[in-house]
Amino acid sequence: MWCPIGSWERRMELRLEGKTALVTGASMGIGRYIAAGLAREGVAVAVAARRIDLLESLRQQIKAEGAIEPVIIEADLTDAEMPKHLAKAMLDKMKHVDILINAAGGSRPVKYDAPAQEWESAMMLNFFRLRELTTALIPNMIHQRWGRIINLTGTSEPRGSNATFPAKAAVHVWAKGLSREIGQYGITVNSIQPGSIISEQLMRLYPTEDDRRRFCREVPVGRFGEPAELGDLAIFLASPLASYITGAVIPVDGGRYRFAF
Numbered sequence: 001m002w003c004p005i006g007s008w009e010r011r012m013e014l015r016l017e018g019k020t021a022l023v024t025g026a027s028m029g030i031g032r033y034i035a036a037g038l039a040r041e042g043v044a045v046a047v048a049a050r051r052i053d054l055l056e057s058l059r060q061q062i063k064a065e066g067a068i069e070p071v072i073i074e075a076d077l078t079d080a081e082m083p084k085h086l087a088k089a090m091l092d093k094m095k096h097v098d099i100l101i102n103a104a105g106g107s108r109p110v111k112y113d114a115p116a117q118e119w120e121s122a123m124m125l126n127f128f129r130l131r132e133l134t135t136a137l138i139p140n141m142i143h144q145r146w147g148r149i150i151n152l153t154g155t156s157e158p159r160g161s162n163a164t165f166p167a168k169a170a171v172h173v174w175a176k177g178l179s180r181e182i183g184q185y186g187i188t189v190n191s192i193q194p195g196s197i198i199s200e201q202l203m204r205l206y207p208t209e210d211d212r213r214r215f216c217r218e219v220p221v222g223r224f225g226e227p228a229e230l231g232d233l234a235i236f237l238a239s240p241l242a243s244y245i246t247g248a249v250i251p252v253d254g255g256r257y258r259f260a261f
């Protein structure tokens with residue numbers, strides 16, 4: 001199975017040592033890279049997803065590098081009780097939470113008249129559960145007067161119908177409001193819009209070489225991105241160095257987004 005976490009070379013002192021983080025969607029792709037990257041920076045990480053075997057292989061990879069072994073939490077975020085359960089498990093195991101990476105999610109291409117259930121389930125996973133989990137962890141961040149919330153969202157430039165797009169847009173607007181409410185406690189809230197970062201879902205959406213070549217014609221840099229090319233931004237945003245960046249929506253898409261504003 002394809003699940004690289006890249007190689008490590010320290011380029012900037014991020015002052016992350018001693019922090020704790022919860023990373024959802026850590027079994028694959030971008031979330032997996034970020035979880036490993038934070039661990040390499042001295043963060044105690046809890047990793048959550050449904051596929052425990054992949055989280056276990058991540059734990060082994062991180063352990064082999066001599067970084068702090070992550071705590072594994074099995075979590076299906078379609079379950080209504082999961083946000084509360086996950087927040088409690090995080091706080092029971094780590095005692096506090098400094099960083100929340102909301103990476104769990106996925107694309108749901110649909111026709112405009114797809115059944116309501118398809119639109120609702122995309123909204124549930126990509127917005128409602130993300131909001132509920134974040135809400136459950138904010139009191140702890142307020143208590144310690146420090147926190148970082150980073151959401152992996154998606155394009156605001158749809159080329160067709162996709163049940164996930166409105167959910168990602170909802171995250172942008174919700175996160176902006178939230179950032180204004182809790183900035184006074186030293187908590188920042190930012191969203192990163194991945195464009196075409198190599199991942200399981202991208203391979204599923206563009207299964208053949210031809211599909212991928214066609215897609216890459218729309219990307220100014222002419223290729224897919226690596227998880228590291230986005231993940232390192234998330235790790236920077238999670239650090240004390242990024243204390244004045246909040247309420248932002250930042251695309252990492254090889255220039256595919258066309259508008260200046």
Ligand SMILES: NC(=O)c1ccc[n+]([C@@H]2O[C@H](COP(=O)([O-])OP(=O)(O)OC[C@H]3O[C@@H](n4cnc5c(N)ncnc54)[C@H](OP(=O)(O)O)[C@@H]3O)[C@@H](O)[C@H]2O)c1
Pocket residue numbers: 024025026027028029030031048049050051052054075076077078102103104105106107125152153154155193194195196197198199200201202
């Ligand atoms: N790659 C891109 O260019 C791109 C573009 C637009 C948006 N995004 C967004 O960026 C985030 C990361 O994407 P990726 O490309 O790295 O995706 P990916 O490789 O497909 O990984 C998705 C992650 O989400 C987890 N997940 C999915 N459904 C879940 C559920 N019901 N409960 C708990 N975890 C669940 C998966 O874990 P399990 O299956 O093990 O549960 C996996 O770890 C997603 O939110 C995605 O929508 C990515």
